[in-house]
Ligand SMILES: [Fe+2]
């Protein structure tokens with residue numbers, strides 16, 4: 001048994017949204033996903049997909065993408081990404097009902113892997129715009145947008161807290177925390193997300209959302225305050241699932 005994670009599949013079996021324009025790593029990327037996930041993940045493993053699953057806007061436009069995910073080996077747990085329009089935040093229960101024993105949608109709930117609770121939410125990060133001087137140094141940013149971002153961070157923190165609370169109430173003391181957005185923005189070294197990760201002593205924080213060479217370093221990666229921060233964006237991993245726990 002092993003726990004793997006991979007993010008940002010950006011599938012589009014029912015929509016006209018090829019990712020090929022974003023560079024060679026995205027060329028026929030759904031084939032790579034199929035190949036590598038089948039090679040790496042075994043039927044009794046768990047695979048957490050950290051959001052941005054489908055370009056479809058409504059659930060009927062995502063059915064084939066979700067069916068593709070369903071056919072991948074292992075138990076699949078899905079996190080909500082910013083592009084997952086099909087997933088109404090208030091209707092997670094309904095999705096879990098519909099996909100019972102096929103896919104698990106992680107939000108305001110938790111999943112279990114051995115003696116670990118898998119907790120998570122979409123998260124949020126302020127992404128600018130930032131203003132640069134001619135040498136590329138940040139000299140300021142859009143403060144209105146930053147204010148809005150703080151509200152979204154607070155809302156996501158409520159959802160994450162709920163996930164932790166349920167897991168702790170059920171007796172779990174070991175946690176892996178999943179986010180779609182990176183835990184900090186490019187200006188921060190800590191955030192409410194890193195604070196709650198430390199409060200609960202999580203073993204790892206796993207996130208994705210960052211695309212392209214220039215964005216892979218937007219947040220914490222590797223060991224920080226005793227926690228392993230893992231970026232699992234599909235294009236960062238060339239669509240090979242990352243091992244979170246053996
Ligand atoms: Fe994405």
Ligand SMILES: [Fe+2]
Nearest residue numbers: 052081082209
């Ligand atoms: Fe995203």
